[in-house]
Amino acid sequence: MKNILVIGATSAIAEQTIRLYAQQGSNLLLLGRDEEKLQLICNDANVRGAHEADFLRLDVNDFDSHASVLEKAYTKLGRLDLVLIAHGSLPNQQACQQQVSTTLRELNTNAVSTISLLTLLANQMEQQGWGTLAVITSVAGDRGRQANYVYGAAKGMLSIFLQGLRNRLYPKGVHVLDIKPGFVDTPMTADFPKGPLWANPQAIANSIVKAVERKRNTLYTPFFWRWIMLIIRNIPEFIFKKMKL
Amino acid sequence: MNTRKSMLSGWGQYPQQLTERLTPHSKRGISEHLAHSSSLDDSPSLIARGLGRSYGDSALAEQVMQTEHLNHYMAFNADSGELECAAGVSFAELLAIFVPRGWFLPVTPGTKFVTVGGAIASDVHGKNHHVHGCFSQHVTQLTLALANGEVVTCSPDDKAQLFRATCGGMGLTGVILQARFKLIPIESAYIQQRSYKSANLAETLALFEEHDSATYSVAWIDCLSTGDKLGRSLLMLGEHATDGELQAHRDSKLNVPLNMPGLLLNRYSIQAFNTLYYHKHTQTHAQSSLHYEPFFYPLDGIRNWNRLYGKNGFTQYQFVLPKSAGLEGMTRILKAIAESKRGSFLAVLKAFGEANDHYLSFPTEGYTLALDFKIDATLFSFLEKLDRIVLDYGGRLYLTKDARMSEATFKQSYPQWQTFQEVRHQYGADRVFNSLQSQRLGL
Numbered sequence: 001m002k003n004i005l006v007i008g009a010t011s012a013i014a015e016q017t018i019r020l021y022a023q024q025g026s027n028l029l030l031l032g033r034d035e036e037k038l039q040l041i042c043n044d045a046n047v048r049g050a051h052e053a054d055f056l057r058l059d060v061n062d063f064d065s066h067a068s069v070l071e072k073a074y075t076k077l078g079r080l081d082l083v084l085i086a087h088g089s090l091p092n093q094q095a096c097q098q099q100v101s102t103t104l105r106e107l108n109t110n111a112v113s114t115i116s117l118l119t120l121l122a123n124q125m126e127q128q129g130w131g132t133l134a135v136i137t138s139v140a141g142d143r144g145r146q147a148n149y150v151y152g153a154a155k156g157m158l159s160i161f162l163q164g165l166r167n168r169l170y171p172k173g174v175h176v177l178d179i180k181p182g183f184v185d186t187p188m189t190a191d192f193p194k195g196p197l198w199a200n201p202q203a204i205a206n207s208i209v210k211a212v213e214r215k216r217n218t219l220y221t222p223f224f225w226r227w228i229m230l231i232i233r234n235i236p237e238f239i240f241k242k243m244k245l
Numbered sequence: 246m247n248t249r250k251s252m253l254s255g256w257g258q259y260p261q262q263l264t265e266r267l268t269p270h271s272k273r274g275i276s277e278h279l280a281h282s283s284s285l286d287d288s289p290s291l292i293a294r295g296l297g298r299s300y301g302d303s304a305l306a307e308q309v310m311q312t313e314h315l316n317h318y319m320a321f322n323a324d325s326g327e328l329e330c331a332a333g334v335s336f337a338e339l340l341a342i343f344v345p346r347g348w349f350l351p352v353t354p355g356t357k358f359v360t361v362g363g364a365i366a367s368d369v370h371g372k373n374h375h376v377h378g379c380f381s382q383h384v385t386q387l388t389l390a391l392a393n394g395e396v397v398t399c400s401p402d403d404k405a406q407l408f409r410a411t412c413g414g415m416g417l418t419g420v421i422l423q424a425r426f427k428l429i430p431i432e433s434a435y436i437q438q439r440s441y442k443s444a445n446l447a448e449t450l451a452l453f454e455e456h457d458s459a460t461y462s463v464a465w466i467d468c469l470s471t472g473d474k475l476g477r478s479l480l481m482l483g484e485h486a487t488d489g490e491l492q493a494h495r496d497s498k499l500n501v502p503l504n505m506p507g508l509l510l511n512r513y514s515i516q517a518f519n520t521l522y523y524h525k526h527t528q529t530h531a532q533s534s535l536h537y538e539p540f541f542y543p544l545d546g547i548r549n550w551n552r553l554y555g556k557n558g559f560t561q562y563q564f565v566l567p568k569s570a571g572l573e574g575m576t577r578i579l580k581a582i583a584e585s586k587r588g589s590f591l592a593v594l595k596a597f598g599e600a601n602d603h604y605l606s607f608p609t610e611g612y613t614l615a616l617d618f619k620i621d622a623t624l625f626s627f628l629e630k631l632d633r634i635v636l637d638y639g640g641r642l643y644l645t646k647d648a649r650m651s652e653a654t655f656k657q658s659y660p661q662w663q664t665f666q667e668v669r670h671q672y673g674a675d676r677v678f679n680s681l682q683s684q685r686l687g688l
């Protein structure tokens with residue numbers, strides 16, 4: 001039986017992943033800010049076969065609460081086999097350009113909060129010498145584009161942070177997985193017109209469970225985003241800067 | 246809330262309607278939308294929609310509210326088998342989780358790709374109707390979003406009229422959000438099947454009588470045979486096996502990617518299929534053990550098989566005749582079909598047990614026959630001929646399969662329609678919940 005901590009557990013992608021682990025009989029502790037949704041997801045996980053599913057309230061932008069909520073989580077779960085961090089928000093890029101406070105808040109939600117949590121979690125995992133840290137970033141972090149560079153910068157910062165962390169924790173037996181989804185049909189992207197590149201959160205969840213099992217370092221999901229991003233990263237900047245992306 | 250406007254149809258691909266599809270992410274989202282749209286003077290017609298396995302226009306309106314995100318389980322009692330889950334949970338998902346733990350649906354239709362909400366709204370029946378009734382008879386409580394967005398619960402004892410109107414009510418009383426019902430324990434995922442061949446209709450009906458204590462029974466009828474072979478059938482009986490693994494079904498890989506040329510299913514191919522199928526079973530009596538998937542859901546193995554009928558679509562004509570009218574009425578209808586040379590690829594005959602007290606529930610004690618017909622220019626006038634025979638014998642048509650019956654036919658054959666309308670009106674549902682079908686039927 002696996003002990004699993006999920007942060008941002010009400011995210012559509014996290015929820016589908018939780019279902020898969022519940023069906024495996026895992027012990028789940030879910031963190032998020034919407035208690036009604038957390039209760040719904042917990043009950044669902046319990047019916048689907050979780051050994052036990054429970055939740056704690058956490059607003060990731062309440063930095064001061066991080067240490068105490070995580071302490072409670074360690075006490076509840078004991079050994080951590082897997083931590084999945086999934087929270088995030090898709091900023092309105094125009095609004096960020098108009099208002100510094102909006103930009104800073106988005107950077108907090110998408111990067112600084114996660115880095116704060118990871119700093120604490122990394123020490124705990126290092127001490128136990130075991131387990132996997134899995135964090136959802138995004139393909140948007142691979143290159144800055146005018147359409148969403150605040151989000152991209154935050155996700156890119158996370159990816160670099162995770163690289164360093166992986167390097168540090170590898171000899172300690174702790175694995176770090178960076179999950180980079182492409183377009184996923186979730187509440188976050190409800191207003192976007194959908195096309196053939198879009199995936200559903202179930203497919204993303206399946207690939208996450210597999211990548212954790214196989215100790216992958218970076219997961220592009222669905223897989224074809226690895227090739228799309230390879231091309232996008234390799235467009236020379238003097239061309240890229242003229243493109244409308 | 247996510248909205249998309251596109252052409253939409255039921256399983257029969259007829260009729261098509263330009264529809265705005267709402268996909269609310271939560272119960273709260275549904276309530277809020279209803280509270281808002283019921284406050285408008287002029288809001289578009291709205292109806293709930295599950296997996297769209299109803300054949301005609303029951304789940305079609307200017308706006309449909311899809312329940313795909315209502316897919317949570319609330320609670321399960323492993324002692325009593327009582328499950329509470331959201332209305333968008335499909336029977337396929339439910340079986341995948343509960344069969345390995347030794348539980349099965351109390352009643353299941355011929356496809357597992359239906360939602361709990363759709364099963365209740367159509368008051369679906371299965372091969373065990375004669376012993377276990379409709380699905381809704383196993384429902385102990387419903388949670389419903391009313392026209393104004395208010396959320397209420399009802400049961401056979403609490404707001405009983407609302408419950409009786411909602412079970413079989415085709416989405417016309419509100420949006421079912423969640424339901425509580427009892428699963429049945431099983432020891433194996435397999436079914437002990439016995440099959441019998443009959444030479445004609447009288448023999449077929451006699452076989453149903455003789456085996457009325459079998460849990461599951463259904464007959465496949467060769468509707469193109471005539472003369473003294475009229476109504477020859479294969480009767481299949483089933484009981485849950487006591488040995489064999491508790492293994493759930495696998496997802497099917499076969500798919501019909503596009504609408505096939507309508508010519509593919511014609512009189513000759515159908516006749517060939519029916520003759521082969523009948524003669525495939527050489528003995529008059531055989532016994533075997535098979536998984537629940539091929540026993541209950543033989544067509545689920547090919548996704549989108551409805552596209553085999555071509556882009557004009559098809560309709561399923563399912564009627565019930567009271568027991569007393571059985572042999573005579575059925576003979577008249579089968580003769581009319583055989584004479585018309587319109588084959589039905591599948592013709593399924595079942596014996597129904599007693600009716601329940603849900604106002605628009607379809608089953609009544611007697612015999613029901615379901616036939617698939619490809620739509621062409623003369624089909625509907627032919628079906629009207631059949632309607633008259635059905636009405637003559639005091640029968641009726643199944644709403645969840647229907648795309649074309651007239652208001653008069655409906656009102657004559659569903660005597661409780663007025664009570665249904667009154668309950669609907671009492672809860673303000675008639676102003677908000679309307680489908681293409683309810684408008685056609687004058688509800």
Ligand SMILES: Cc1cc2nc3c(=O)[nH]c(=O)nc-3n(C[C@H](O)[C@H](O)[C@H](O)COP(=O)(O)OP(=O)(O)OC[C@H]3O[C@@H](n4cnc5c(N)ncnc54)[C@H](O)[C@@H]3O)c2cc1C
Pocket residue numbers: 256292293294295296297298299300303304312332333353354355356358359360361362363364366367368369370371414415416417419420421422544645646680
């Ligand atoms: C291959 C096949 C075999 C079948 N075999 C049988 C059978 O053996 N016995 C039988 O009884 N039926 C059978 N059916 C019909 C099927 O069971 C019903 O049409 C069922 O209602 C479909 O469920 P759905 O979720 O797809 O509902 P939809 O088709 O989406 O909707 C059907 C009706 O239910 C209403 N509805 C759906 N969800 C809700 C909700 N949450 N709240 C309120 N109203 C709602 C809709 O408004 C509509 O009126 C079969 C269908 C197919 C395609």
Ligand SMILES: NC(=O)c1ccc[n+]([C@@H]2O[C@H](COP(=O)([O-])OP(=O)(O)OC[C@H]3O[C@@H](n4cnc5c(N)ncnc54)[C@H](OP(=O)(O)O)[C@@H]3O)[C@@H](O)[C@H]2O)c1
Pocket residue numbers: 008009010011012013014032033034037058059060061086087088089090109136137138139180181182183184185186187188189
């Ligand atoms: N959808 C995509 O196309 C896509 C693509 C690439 C990467 N991603 C990433 O995938 C992850 C999951 O997103 P999703 O697509 O599943 O979208 P989602 O369902 O909208 O999930 C976002 C989650 O973040 C939570 N959250 C936001 N701010 C929070 C805060 N201050 N405190 C606590 N929780 C907070 C939200 O909680 P509430 O439920 O309380 O609002 C919600 O659960 C995100 O990191 C996202 O950036 C998504």
